[in-house]
Amino acid sequence: MENDNFLRACWRKEAEYTPAWFMRQAGRYLESYRKVRTEHDILTICKTPELAAKVAVEAAEQLGVDAAILFADIMLPLEGMGVGFKIVEGVGPQIDNPIRSMEDVENIGQLDPRKHVPFVLDAIGLIKNQIGDRIPLIGFSGAPFTLASYIIEGGPSRDFIESKKMMYGQPAVWARLLTKLSEMVAEYLQAQIRAGVDAVQLFDSWSGCLSPSDYEEFVLPYSRTIFDKLEGKGVPRIHFGVGTAGILKMMRRAGGDVFGVDWRIPIDEAWALLGDVAIQGNLDPATLLGNPGLIESRAKEILVRIGGRPGHVFNLGHGVLPQTQPENLRNLVGFVHSSTTRKR
Numbered sequence: 001m002e003n004d005n006f007l008r009a010c011w012r013k014e015a016e017y018t019p020a021w022f023m024r025q026a027g028r029y030l031e032s033y034r035k036v037r038t039e040h041d042i043l044t045i046c047k048t049p050e051l052a053a054k055v056a057v058e059a060a061e062q063l064g065v066d067a068a069i070l071f072a073d074i075m076l077p078l079e080g081m082g083v084g085f086k087i088v089e090g091v092g093p094q095i096d097n098p099i100r101s102m103e104d105v106e107n108i109g110q111l112d113p114r115k116h117v118p119f120v121l122d123a124i125g126l127i128k129n130q131i132g133d134r135i136p137l138i139g140f141s142g143a144p145f146t147l148a149s150y151i152i153e154g155g156p157s158r159d160f161i162e163s164k165k166m167m168y169g170q171p172a173v174w175a176r177l178l179t180k181l182s183e184m185v186a187e188y189l190q191a192q193i194r195a196g197v198d199a200v201q202l203f204d205s206w207s208g209c210l211s212p213s214d215y216e217e218f219v220l221p222y223s224r225t226i227f228d229k230l231e232g233k234g235v236p237r238i239h240f241g242v243g244t245a246g247i248l249k250m251m252r253r254a255g256g257d258v259f260g261v262d263w264r265i266p267i268d269e270a271w272a273l274l275g276d277v278a279i280q281g282n283l284d285p286a287t288l289l290g291n292p293g294l295i296e297s298r299a300k301e302i303l304v305r306i307g308g309r310p311g312h313v314f315n316l317g318h319g320v321l322p323q324t325q326p327e328n329l330r331n332l333v334g335f336v337h338s339s340t341t342r343k344r
């Protein structure tokens with residue numbers, strides 16, 4: 001690999017400089033993406049490997065980042081399992097028939113990646129062909145809890161009341177649902193690895209809404225089965241969530257080689273809690289809406305707190321906001337690279 005700095009950082013090896021990529025780096029803030037979006041809706045882009053590859057590769061190239069990420073959505077594998085949904089612009093996923101009972105859960109089928117998500121595997125092949133050996137490609141899946149929250153609530157949620165009601169009031173239904181989802185996610189990520197991704201990220205975006213005890217009892221065992229199945233496959237496993245400062249130690253027990261943290265905790269404190277794993281993230285995406293001086297000072301603070309210790313992947317604490325100026329992200333990548341390049 002020409003630029004393996006991202007993979008080196010994931011394995012906590014010395015890198016030429018601190019690698020950077022951004023969650024949601026292919027999205028509406030980019031002119032080239034908006035152009036594709038005027039002609040196709042988001043799910044059509046996801047289900048057309050040529051389009052998915054185009055937006056993924058263009059984003060990585062325009063930003064000068066050290067990794068590409070598959071263009072897909074966490075909801076995609078659910079459709080083939082019988083959970084229908086739409087993606088509503090500015091809102092997020094909307095489930096046709098929210099899952100609330102054991103009967104609903106029993107009706108969810110098994111994922112056969114080649115049959116249900118061939119477009120994802122084909123997009124991976126195309127992206128790998130197009131980026132060649134220049135940079136690695138990250139595959140991903142939603143985590144069981146985050147997927148369950150969408151399919152139980154029926155859409156995005158602030159309080160996750162229906163999900164918590166199921167955990168506490170129908171624990172057997174919860175256990176069956178999370179078991180099915182974790183089996184699906186493990187199959188899905190293994191299929192992505194066979195198709196050629198160089199790293200995988202588990203997006204447990206909403207697990208930060210849980211108390212440590214609820215995370216431990218209702219989420220940890222399921223996420224752990226996924227990380228266990230992916231161990232020893234030669235690809236780093238990234239474990240990401242938002243608002244997770246209070247559950248980082250438990251997330252660590254669930255597994256992962258790299259941990260994605262948001263901006264509500266100083267990155268060195270998060271790293272101290274996590275121990276000997278790699279760390280990613282931490283810059284508030286809203287920082288990018290500030291002026292160049294502000295952006296550099298917040299980025300520098302992260303680099304100072306890391307202090308050159310191997311095992312740091314520069315990223316935001318959550319996805320790029322649609323209001324972001326692409327120029328600010330490009331300059332940020334340049335700033336991170338130039339201020340961490342090892343002097344020979």
Ligand code: CP3
Pocket residue numbers: 022023024025026027028037042069070071072073074075087088089090091092093140203205319
């Ligand atoms: O990072 C990348 O460049 C890859 C692309 C990517 C998408 N979805 C494409 C997308 C990734 C990694 C995802 C994952 C995803 N999808 C997550 C986990 C990451 C996170 O943000 O926490 C979640 C929770 C979803 C569910 C989802 N899909 C939401 C909340 C939305 C936003 C709705 C909106 O209009 O703002 C989507 C739609 C979606 N998926 C977009 C993109 C680029 C929005 C742009 C569009 O409609 O074209």
